Amino acid sequence: MESSAQLVRRPGVRDDRQSVVLxxxxxxAVVATxxxxxxxxxxxxxxxxxxxxxxxxxxxxxxxxxxTRPERRFGLLxxxxxxxxxxxxxxxxxxPTAYTVxxxxxxCVEPLLIYLFLAFPSGRLRTQADRVLVAAMVxxxxxxxxxxxxxxxxxxxxxPYTSCVRDCPPNALFALAEEPxxxxxxxxxxxxxxxxxxxxxxxxxxxxxxxxxxxxxxxALTPVLAVAVARVSLLGVAVVGRAVDPTADVVAVAAWLLAxxxxxxxxxxxxxxxxxxxxxxxxxxxxxxCARTLTDAPTLSRAFADALEDPSIEVxxxxxxxxxxxxxxxxxxxxxxxADSGRCLSEVRERGRTIAAIVHDRALCADQTLLRGGxxxxxxxxxxxxxxxxxxVALREVSDSRARIAASAERERRRIERDLHDGAQQRxxxxxxxxxxxQRLAREDPQACAARLAALELAVDETLEELxxxxxxxxxxxxxxxxxxxxxxxxxxxxxxxxxxxxxxVGRYPAAVECAVYFxxxxxLQNVLKHATGARRVVVSLAGADxxxxxxxxxxxxxxxxxxxxxxxxLRNMRDRLAAVGGDVRFRSxxxxxxxxxxxxxxxxxxxxxxxxxxxxLAA
Amino acid sequence: MDRHQSSPSQPAVRSPVxxxxxxxQEIFRRAARSLIEAAPGFVQIGEAASGAExxxxxxxxxxxxxxxxMRMPGVDGLETARRIAxxxxxxxxxxxxxxxxxxxxxxxxxxxxxxxxxxxxxxxxTLDATWARxxxxxxxxxxx
Numbered sequence: 001m002e003s004s005a006q007l008v009r010r011p012g013v014r015d016d017r018q019s020v021v022l023x024x025x026x027x028x029a030v031v032a033t034x035x036x037x038x039x040x041x042x043x044x045x046x047x048x049x050x051x052x053x054x055x056x057x058x059x060x061x062x063x064x065x066x067x068t069r070p071e072r073r074f075g076l077l078x079x080x081x082x083x084x085x086x087x088x089x090x091x092x093x094x095x096p097t098a099y100t101v102x103x104x105x106x107x108c109v110e111p112l113l114i115y116l117f118l119a120f121p122s123g124r125l126r127t128q129a130d131r132v133l134v135a136a137m138v139x140x141x142x143x144x145x146x147x148x149x150x151x152x153x154x155x156x157x158x159x160p161y162t163s164c165v166r167d168c169p170p171n172a173l174f175a176l177a178e179e180p181x182x183x184x185x186x187x188x189x190x191x192x193x194x195x196x197x198x199x200x201x202x203x204x205x206x207x208x209x210x211x212x213x214x215x216x217x218x219x220a221l222t223p224v225l226a227v228a229v230a231r232v233s234l235l236g237v238a239v240v241g242r243a244v245d246p247t248a249d250v251v252a253v254a255a256w257l258l259a260x261x262x263x264x265x266x267x268x269x270x271x272x273x274x275x276x277x278x279x280x281x282x283x284x285x286x287x288x289x290c291a292r293t294l295t296d297a298p299t300l301s302r303a304f305a306d307a308l309e310d311p312s313i314e315v316x317x318x319x320x321x322x323x324x325x326x327x328x329x330x331x332x333x334x335x336x337x338x339a340d341s342g343r344c345l346s347e348v349r350e351r352g353r354t355i356a357a358i359v360h361d362r363a364l365c366a367d368q369t370l371l372r373g374g375x376x377x378x379x380x381x382x383x384x385x386x387x388x389x390x391x392x393v394a395l396r397e398v399s400d401s402r403a404r405i406a407a408s409a410e411r412e413r414r415r416i417e418r419d420l421h422d423g424a425q426q427r428x429x430x431x432x433x434x435x436x437x438x439q440r441l442a443r444e445d446p447q448a449c450a451a452r453l454a455a456l457e458l459a460v461d462e463t464l465e466e467l468x469x470x471x472x473x474x475x476x477x478x479x480x481x482x483x484x485x486x487x488x489x490x491x492x493x494x495x496x497x498x499x500x501x502x503x504x505x506v507g508r509y510p511a512a513v514e515c516a517v518y519f520x521x522x523x524x525l526q527n528v529l530k531h532a533t534g535a536r537r538v539v540v541s542l543a544g545a546d547x548x549x550x551x552x553x554x555x556x557x558x559x560x561x562x563x564x565x566x567x568x569x570x571l572r573n574m575r576d577r578l579a580a581v582g583g584d585v586r587f588r589s590x591x592x593x594x595x596x597x598x599x600x601x602x603x604x605x606x607x608x609x610x611x612x613x614x615x616x617x618l619a620a
Numbered sequence: 621m622d623r624h625q626s627s628p629s630q631p632a633v634r635s636p637v638x639x640x641x642x643x644x645q646e647i648f649r650r651a652a653r654s655l656i657e658a659a660p661g662f663v664q665i666g667e668a669a670s671g672a673e674x675x676x677x678x679x680x681x682x683x684x685x686x687x688x689x690m691r692m693p694g695v696d697g698l699e700t701a702r703r704i705a706x707x708x709x710x711x712x713x714x715x716x717x718x719x720x721x722x723x724x725x726x727x728x729x730x731x732x733x734x735x736x737x738x739x740x741x742x743x744x745x746t747l748d749a750t751w752a753r754x755x756x757x758x759x760x761x762x763x764x
Binding site for chain 2: 421424427428429430432433437440441448531
């Protein structure tokens with residue numbers, strides 16, 4: 001729980017400081033409210049307690065949300081409403097001006113309350129319908145209620161904001177001789193009707209929202225929506241009831257219930273947020289728990305659905321094309337949810353690249369922390385999965401390459417043994433036999449013997465040349481003594497096609513590197529002879545100007561046949577040879593512009609003036 | 621054909637031993653040719669560069685002695701010796717090779733070869749001695 005709690009809580013505001021601020025807010029609100037309210041005519045203590053609760057609870061909850069939530073907007077709105085309710089306390093006053101301000105504040109705070117209901121828990125109105133409802137409520141108050149400040153001699157009672165029911169103070173702003181007919185003819189009935197209809201609409205909207213919410217959304221919404229629907233229904237009934245019979249007991253009771261609903265609403269907000277927070281923490285904890293062990297995309301999708309208790313949640317992936325299409329965990333195409341479908345898509349990005357997206361209920365958008373946490377965990381799981389897969393591939397590649405290198409070394413040893421057996425050894429055996437014959441001849445015919453020995457001299461020379469060529473094939477002596485450039489210059493000078501060797505700032509490198517590059521170039525030259533028909537010229541380039549990398553290429557102007565497709569055994573051998581010293585090789589072939597084999601080896605700090613002694617060139 | 625028909629009852633009449641050399645290496649065949657030419661009492665009547673060629677040549681020429689290289693591509697020396705024996709050829713097979721280790725007598729016997737000689741030990745003297753030895757053994761076996 002510790003780790004997920006840290007994810008949810010915004011760090012910075014310490015608990016003890018929070019408590020101090022909260023208690024201070026509560027005390028100030030209670031004092032500021034209760035003192036003026038205590039002057040009420042009847043049951044002043046009860047009235048003072050009720051008014052104090054109406055202000056202190058929303059203010060304290062608002063400040064708490066503002067202090068602790070990442071989205072402070074809702075907390076700020078609730079705090080503002082609390083200040084509005086503080087102003088309504090003035091309606092307990094017997095002073096006409098204070099009374100008038102208090103009653104006007106009562107009207108003004110209603111649209112804010114509707115806003116809070118509809119915007120819970122993010123503090124933002126998410127749909128057009130919500131915005132229309134709030135605007136209609138603002139218009140109703142602005143057009144049908146606030147004008148009464150000028151044309152009504154008194155305010156309607158009973159009201160949730162005053163305990164006064166008879167002989168209440170007059171409207172301090174009323175300056176006319178008598179109330180115009182507009183008031184009773186239009187404003188009062190229209191106001192009642194508008195409030196009633198709006199309250200019905202808000203109730204319907206909240207109910208719809210509740211019904212459409214996932215189990216996830218309902219956790220937070222249940223307490224708030226229950227209280228909200230009760231409150232707006234009660235307001236609708238109370239307004240109509242007051243218009244019919246202001247003296248009815250039921251209207252007075254409704255007025256008090258509306259007043260007491262205010263602290264209950266604030267507590268419902270608190271309960272909803274706490275339930276949401278607890279839930280989000282648990283969901284993240286569950287997700288984090290399985291993020292490390294997720295092995296594939298379907299499992300990730302299921303883990304999200306389980307953790308957020310929303311079976312419809314889905315993790316989808318970009319198809320890889322340029323057209324921003326998506327596929328599901330099994331590779332089937334997915335259509336992105338429309339804006340008004342109640343579902344949204346949150347992209348998972350890793351190093352600036354979209355690697356996946358989560359399609360989830362719109363309710364989840366309300367908690368950006370949970371969403372961001374989930375997305376981060378998804379990114380982590382996917383990255384982990386990618387790394388595991390990449391490591392597997394790399395390991396397999398290394399193991400394959402190692403096996404190929406071992407097999408290649410084995411083949412090479414067999415070839416050397418065969419060359420020795422079929423060449424030098426046979427020659428030496430023949431020499432031995434011939435020497436024996438010459439020895440016999442020496443006794444019988446010394447002249448013939450001398451001729452025979454002269455012939456044997458030639459045979460010895462041939463044997464020596466064969467051994468020299470073989471040794472050169474195993475490891476050219478010039479490579480050890482003169483380095484890559486000298487060895488390749490000697491090699492290319494003997495080549496059947498004219499070779500231009502361009503060497504730029506080529507120094508000495510570790511023996512394994514020089515050996516690998518040398519044999520790659522030699523093999524590439526052999527390939528030119530074998531595969532590039534009509535090649536008239538070959539350019540071999542060596543570039544060592546970049547201290548960290550040795551580059552080389554073999555380019556010809558022939559027509560590469562099909563054999564030179566770039567995936568043959570020869571190229572794989574070269575690749576393995578270079579990979580063993582941290583290099584790579586590429587092959588490019590153009591039917592009209594010849595072929596090019598190019599490669600590079602990272603030499604880094606290992607660049608040596610002299611090859612290291614004891615390096616086994618065959619090991620590469 | 622210069623077929624040699626020796627008989628124990630007529631030791632004085634001794635026609636040269638006919639030899640076929642089998643080796644995939646031209647260099648060695650050339651040396652062997654010189655050796656047999658220089659060895660009194662031996663005459664080379666044919667050369668083969670592979671096991672298959674050797675089988676045909678032995679069947680055709682019916683030599684007294686086959687100098688057979690063990691290591692050849694395709695049908696190797698041991699297999700060639702086995703097939704010569706199967707063909708009930710009277711030719712005596714002497715296996716030769718460059719090997720460091722001498723051939724196991726059992727392997728040699730199972731292939732139907734009479735002797736084994738290292739190539740590097742070949743000389744007029746060893747050829748003579750080996751022939752005398754295998755010839756005697758062959759006659760002893762025939763007598764039984």
